[in-house]
Amino acid sequence: MAWLRTQAPERVDDIGKLSRALLDHEDNLAEGEVPPDSWVKVASRIARGVIHGAFGKDKLRRALDDALAEFRACTLPHEAKEQGVALQEAAE
Numbered sequence: 652m653a654w655l656r657t658q659a660p661e662r663v664d665d666i667g668k669l670s671r672a673l674l675d676h677e678d679n680l681a682e683g684e685v686p687p688d689s690w691v692k693v694a695s696r697i698a699r700g701v702i703h704g705a706f707g708k709d710k711l712r713r714a715l716d717d718a719l720a721e722f723r724a725c726t727l728p729h730e731a732k733e734q735g736v737a738l739q740e741a742a743e
Contacts, residue, residue, distance in 0.1 A: 652688055654722050665706075665714035666721065672704035672711060690719050 652673075659670035673693060677686045687693045687702075696702040697711045704711050 652686070652690075652693070655693070655718055658718070665710060666718045668704055668706060669711055669714040669718060672702055676702045690715070 655666075655670055655673060657670075658666050659674055661667070662670065673687075676696065680686060687696055693702065694712065694715055697708055697715060700708065702711065
């Protein structure tokens, strides 16, 4: 999830908005709550409305799909492993 978190400051598109929504969510976690550590967990939190943005669940979910496609296109398998991303999970 490190890649997605780094997109917030440099992007003004929907992926940047998603990244900022994720960071806002993480800044407001309850004590003992852990940040999402996979694409699937981010998708689940969006679906449940736990991660939300000013532009709604559907647009956040599309931005997540776009972000995952971009991540796959620009990240080599060994880089994904170094970032703690299971390739199987990234494929979902």
